[in-house]
Amino acid sequence: MKNRLHASITSWGAVLIAACGAVLLTHTLLLADETAGDKRNTAWAVAADSGTGLPMLRPAASHSVTAAPASPAARGPADGSSTGLALSAGSGEARPAAARAAPAGEAPPAPAAPPATPAPPSLPAKPAEKPAPKPLSGRIVEYHLTAEYDATGKMITGTSSITWTNPGSLPVSELYFHLYPNAFESKKSTFMRESGGKLRSDVSKEGSFGSMTVSSIKLMGGSEAELSGASEYVQPDDGNKDDRTLLRVPLPKPVEPGAKITLQTDFTVKLPQVFARMGYAGDFVMAGQWFPKIAVYEPQGTRGRTDEGWNLHQYHGNSEFYADFGIFDVKLKLPADYKVAATGFPTKPPVDDGATKIHTFYADDVHDFAWSASPHFVYYEEPYATPHLPGVRIKLYLDPKHEHLKARYMTAAKKALARYSEWYGTYPYSTLSVVVPPEDGNGAGGMEYPTLITAWGAGEENPSLELERVVVHEIGHQFFYGMVASNEFEEAWLDEGFTSYIEDRLMEAEYGVRPNLLVESSYITSPEALKKNAWSYDGHSHYAENVYTRAKLVLKAMERQTGPETMNKIMRTYFQRWKFKHPTTADFQLAAEDVTKTSWQSFFDQYVYGDSMVDYAVGSISTRKLTENGQTYYENSVVLRRQGGSVQGVPVRFHFTDGTRLDKTWEGGDSEVLIKLNHTSPLAWVSIDPQYTIVLENKRINSFMKTEVDPQLSVRWNLSVLKILEILSGWIAW
Numbered sequence: 001m002k003n004r005l006h007a008s009i010t011s012w013g014a015v016l017i018a019a020c021g022a023v024l025l026t027h028t029l030l031l032a033d034e035t036a037g038d039k040r041n042t043a044w045a046v047a048a049d050s051g052t053g054l055p056m057l058r059p060a061a062s063h064s065v066t067a068a069p070a071s072p073a074a075r076g077p078a079d080g081s082s083t084g085l086a087l088s089a090g091s092g093e094a095r096p097a098a099a100r101a102a103p104a105g106e107a108p109p110a111p112a113a114p115p116a117t118p119a120p121p122s123l124p125a126k127p128a129e130k131p132a133p134k135p136l137s138g139r140i141v142e143y144h145l146t147a148e149y150d151a152t153g154k155m156i157t158g159t160s161s162i163t164w165t166n167p168g169s170l171p172v173s174e175l176y177f178h179l180y181p182n183a184f185e186s187k188k189s190t191f192m193r194e195s196g197g198k199l200r201s202d203v204s205k206e207g208s209f210g211s212m213t214v215s216s217i218k219l220m221g222g223s224e225a226e227l228s229g230a231s232e233y234v235q236p237d238d239g240n241k242d243d244r245t246l247l248r249v250p251l252p253k254p255v256e257p258g259a260k261i262t263l264q265t266d267f268t269v270k271l272p273q274v275f276a277r278m279g280y281a282g283d284f285v286m287a288g289q290w291f292p293k294i295a296v297y298e299p300q301g302t303r304g305r306t307d308e309g310w311n312l313h314q315y316h317g318n319s320e321f322y323a324d325f326g327i328f329d330v331k332l333k334l335p336a337d338y339k340v341a342a343t344g345f346p347t348k349p350p351v352d353d354g355a356t357k358i359h360t361f362y363a364d365d366v367h368d369f370a371w372s373a374s375p376h377f378v379y380y381e382e383p384y385a386t387p388h389l390p391g392v393r394i395k396l397y398l399d400p401k402h403e404h405l406k407a408r409y410m411t412a413a414k415k416a417l418a419r420y421s422e423w424y425g426t427y428p429y430s431t432l433s434v435v436v437p438p439e440d441g442n443g444a445g446g447m448e449y450p451t452l453i454t455a456w457g458a459g460e461e462n463p464s465l466e467l468e469r470v471v472v473h474e475i476g477h478q479f480f481y482g483m484v485a486s487n488e489f490e491e492a493w494l495d496e497g498f499t500s501y502i503e504d505r506l507m508e509a510e511y512g513v514r515p516n517l518l519v520e521s522s523y524i525t526s527p528e529a530l531k532k533n534a535w536s537y538d539g540h541s542h543y544a545e546n547v548y549t550r551a552k553l554v555l556k557a558m559e560r561q562t563g564p565e566t567m568n569k570i571m572r573t574y575f576q577r578w579k580f581k582h583p584t585t586a587d588f589q590l591a592a593e594d595v596t597k598t599s600w601q602s603f604f605d606q607y608v609y610g611d612s613m614v615d616y617a618v619g620s621i622s623t624r625k626l627t628e629n630g631q632t633y634y635e636n637s638v639v640l641r642r643q644g645g646s647v648q649g650v651p652v653r654f655h656f657t658d659g660t661r662l663d664k665t666w667e668g669g670d671s672e673v674l675i676k677l678n679h680t681s682p683l684a685w686v687s688i689d690p691q692y693t694i695v696l697e698n699k700r701i702n703s704f705m706k707t708e709v710d711p712q713l714s715v716r717w718n719l720s721v722l723k724i725l726e727i728l729s730g731w732i733a734w
Contacts, residue, residue, distance in 0.1 A: 001277075001320060001496070002446030002473045003200060003544050117510065119414030125385035127393045127430040129345035136365040136428060137580035140165050141326030145291055148333040149373065154280050156269040160291050161220070163262045164255075168299045168308040171254035175263070176234075176310050177214075177247045180289035183315040184210035184272040184279075188242035190235070191276075194317030194535060199276040202443035210272035210279060214292055217249055220262040225252055227263070236312045237535065245315040247292070265292050274443040281441030283338075284374040284399075288449060289321065293368075296324050296487075296582070303487060303584035313489040316535035318543040320488040320495075323367040325580055330361045334373055341397040341433040342371035343450045365428070365580065366450035367485055372435045378403045384414050388421040395433045399458035402436050405467065409434055409455065412468040415510045416475035420502065423568055424479055424575040432478070434471065446470050448477035468511060473503040483579040491585055492543075493530040493608075497551020502571075504552065517556060521698040524550050527611045531585045554607045557695040561603075561648065562596060570595045585609075602646075607696065612645030614697040616668065616688045618705035623682040636683040638675045640666060645696065653690045657681045683707050 147158035166172050183191035186209065197204035217228040233244045255261045269290055272279045278288045300308045311322065332340060336357045344363025351358040363369060377397040385391040394413050396406055413434055421427050433452040437444045442457030453474035456466065476499040480486070486494035508514040528537060528546045537543035559567035574583070574591040585608060592600050606612040619639035626635055640652065650668035655661050658681040666673065677683070688703040697703065 001448065001477075002470050003548055119384075119411050120386050120418045122383070122414075123385040123387070125383035125391040127383055127385075127391040129393070129430045131362065132364050132428075137325035138167065139326045139365070140167055140297075140324035141294060143291070143326065143328045143330075143369065145328065145330045145369065147291075147331070149285065149287075149335075149338075151283065151285075151335050151338070154271045154285075156271065156287065156290055158267055158269070158291060160265045160267065161262060162265075162292075162294060163260050164294055165260050166255045166257055166297070168297060169257050170308060171256050172297065173251055173254040175249045175251065175261075176295040176312055177249065177292040178289070178295060178315070178321075179212045179214065179245055179247055179292060180315050180321075181210045181212040181269050181271075181278065182244040184276075185244065186242065188240070189245065190238055190240050190243040190314050190535075191245070191317055193240070195276070195540065196317075197275070199317075199443065199540070200446075202275040204275045205273040208273040209270070211270045212267055212292070214247065214265055214267045216264075216266040218264045219252065220264050223252075227251070234312070235314055237314050237316070237533075240314075243314050246295075246312060267292055274437075274441055276443055277447050279443065281438055281444070283376060284372075284438050284441045284444075286370075286372045286435075286437065286441065286444035286454065288370040288444075288447065289368070290370070293323060296322055298582075303582060304586055311487065311489070313533075316489075318492075318537060318540055319534040320492065321368065322485075322487045322489050322582075325365055325367050325485070328361070328363045328366065328369040330363075330369055330371075332359045332361070332371060332373075333357070334359070335375070337375040338373040339375070339377040339379055339397060340371060340373045341377070341395065341435050341452060343369045343433075343452050344429075345393075345431045363429075363450065366482070368450050370449035370452055372397065372437075372444070372452070372454070374399075374438075376400055376438070377435075378406075380406050380410070382410060384417065386418045386421065389417055389427055392417060392427060392429065393431045395431060397433060397435045399436045399438045401439070401458040401461070405463075408467055409436065409471060412471040413475060416472040416506060419506050419509065420476060420479055423502070423505075424572050425483075425579065427478060428483075432475070446474065448474045448481055450482050451478070453477070465507075465511060465513060469503065469507060472506050472510075473499060476502045476506075479575060484575060485580065485582055486584070487582065488534065490533055491531055492534045492547045493551035494583070494585065494588065496547045497530065497555060498571075500548050500552040501555040504556075515552075515556075517553065517695050518692050518700075520549055521553055521613075521696060522700075524553070524613055524698045527613045527698075529611050530554065530608050550613075553695050557607070557647070558592065558600075558603070560693065560695055566596060606645040610645075612696075613699075614647055614694050615642070615644030615699045615702070616650055616694075616697065617641045617643055617699075617702035618686050618688060619672070621683055621686060621705055621707045623707060625682075633678050633680055634682045636677045636679060638677070638683070638686055639672060640675065640688065641672050642668060642670065643702075644699075647694055647696070651689050651691065651693065653687045655684045655686070657684045 142163040144161040145158060147156050149156055164175065183189050184204075186192065187197065192204075214228060216226065217231060219225045219227055227249050231247055231249045234246050234248045235241065235243050236246070251261070271285065274281050274286055278286055278290060280286075296311045298305050298308060298311050300306065313319065328344060330342070332342070333356050334340060336352055336355055338357070340359045342359070342361045343366060344361045347360045347362045374397075376399065378400055380396040380398070382394050383391060384394055394410060394417075396409055398406060398409070402409075413432060417427050417432065429451045431451050435452065435454045437454060437457045439457045439459040442459065445454045445456040447454045453471070455470050455474070456463075477495065480498040481488070481495045484494070488495055504515045524545060526538070526542055526545060527550055528542070530546060530551050534543060534547070537546060558570070562570065570592045573595050574588050577591060578587055589600055589604050617640070619641045622637045624635045626633055638654070646668050648668065650666040652664050652666050653661060654664070654677060656679055660679065660681070662677070685704065685706040689697060
């Protein structure tokens with residue numbers, strides 16, 4: 001799922017960014033002075049004694065002096081996507097991707113159109129829409145679904161026949177089903193209580209509710225016993241008796257290990273006006289999580305389990321989904337003028353009786369089935385293939401307002417499929433559907449389902465690169481949600497964080513927009529462990545701050561430590577090893593260790609299992625004028641502190657009043673180190689990580705210290721704050 005730019009940015013976020021920007025701009029001014037008066041040469045005039053702390057320093061490679069990047073257009077704290085810097089063609093210089101602030105009293109200019117670069121060229125492609133020749137997954141479930149949509153009453157009436165195979169080593173005497181639509185049946189459900197009836201900026205409509213009623217559950221294959229009478233709703237997470245999103249179904253006799261059981265259920269779904277993934281907006285309908293969906297039974301060893309059993313959770317305000325792979329055979333009956341997008345591919349032409357059409361779809365080796373429909377969709381299709389992508393039909397279902405943007409949607413989809421398949425592994429399905437909801441259906445937008453994604457609602461006539469960004473983000477989910485299929489209840493970062501990371505990589509490679517990690521790290525004001533239940537975070541913003549943004553920064557920090565090529569190998573190894581297998585965080589750690597042949601335990605303990613961010617601070621600077629043997633010199637003492645997590649190799653710059661500069665590298669492990677440097681002039685200032693290479697540093701306001709704050713710097717500081725506030729007033733979408 002994609003988090004979008006917030007409608008407003010909280011005051012604490014603006015103040016934080018302003019303060020950080022002021023510090024960075026002050027750094028820039030000092031570095032500019034340094035550039036003009038740099039006296040470095042091969043014969044150092046600096047003698048550092050061997051006192052406390054010096055063994056922790058070693059000479060650093062020289063760094064070029066560059067100005068700090070300007071703050072880009074703010075997207076809001078922890079919205080799960082990147083603040084971008086567009087790379088100027090040929091120069092390598094960074095410039096804000098969004099328009100700069102307009103003069104006072106003038107409206108800001110419209111966002112620039114994206115670069116008109118084509119997708120990788122297609123090979124001859126004739127995608128075969130037919131069942132896979134051999135299973136790619138364990139195929140624990142097999143669904144045969146039949147449903148009819150009442151466009152007037154906004155109701156789905158359906159029958160589900162599900163065959164489930166016991167994957168464990170013990171008999172199973174009860175089954176569990178997720179009834180996700182019941183999250184919307186009242187304000188008392190766990191989802192509504194936790195979300196407040198809001199997801200991102202979309203809000204539930206007063207008096208509009210949704211629900212699922214299961215009227216029959218029959219055991220097939222003999223007695224056809226009715227099981228619904230003994231079924232009961234359970235609430236394992238919070239005990240909320242008003243929550244009916246998880247159903248327990250006792251069985252007359254246990255299902256033995258490796259054996260199968262088939263149940264037939266009759267159900268009806270009342271759709272809400274869409275604000276959180278599923279629902280309707282006028283004639284548009286998005287049917288996600290629309291059928292009784294069996295929970296995941298995890299054998300011993302799955303995701304580190306010591307005892308096998310059901311993985312059971314309610315539908316929460318922050319949580320998404322987790323299900324087993326299998327086969328889906330689906331028949332959908334809708335009004336004849338509706339166009340239908342769905343997971344998988346159609347197996348035959350629709351059966352048309354004049355008033356309705358019956359559409360038949362099939363999908364294998366997927367863990368969900370979703371569909372969307374509207375009489376207004378404008379449909380386009382193109383086959384596409386590359387050396388790493390055997391052949392896929394890319395299908396666009398556009399709201400008419402965005403028909404003129406079809407080339408942008410298609411190009412973004414091609415680029416994403418081509419690059420992700422090249423970098424991580426082949427997209428194995430024959431179709432990918434891109435649904436563009438109407439403007440008032442935006443609550444259905446920015447969401448992923450197997451072989452089907454939704455873009456943002458068609459609200460803008462000429463949208464910014466947000467159009468491309470949401471498409472490449474959701475297609476990224478096809479890999480780490482769709483195929484790797486981690487548990488989004490308990491380890492959402494393995495999907496959202498990974499997808500945000502690869503989204504950034506693609507946006508830089510294909511659209512020249514690189515993430516502004518300096519600003520994004522400043523968003524992290526309440527870091528939490530990443531391996532944590534989704535509903536255990538303190539609200540949606542806190543969840544997004546960690547699961548999207550901080551998780552992505554952790555992966556970027558790994559990339560900085562290993563190098564891009566090795567990091568790609570880690571990601572590819574993890575994907576190839578665990579596609580269709582439900583991995584856990586420890587499995588990703590092991591992949592990293594296998595590739596790099598080194599332990600990542602300390603890193604994961606701090607930043608994944610723990611809640612650390614990096615915080616290196618200049619504690620104090622003192623200078624003392626001394627005379628020895630008739631020679632005057634200054635003893636400069638600097639205290640550096642580690643107030644957060646540690647990283648390998650912390651760059652430190654010492655700048656003296658005569659313009660001399662000394663770059664050193666602190667190992668960064670100890671909580672405090674005292675450095676003494678003897679020189680013919682006193683220290684002017686000290687800066688930790690002056691080139692902003694430490695991705696997880698989020699409190700740079702204390703990483704710089706001047707020995708004495710002179711009036712000129714004071715003026716510059718005040719101007720810096722004013723300038724940052726001016727920039728924010730033009731760039732932030734309030």
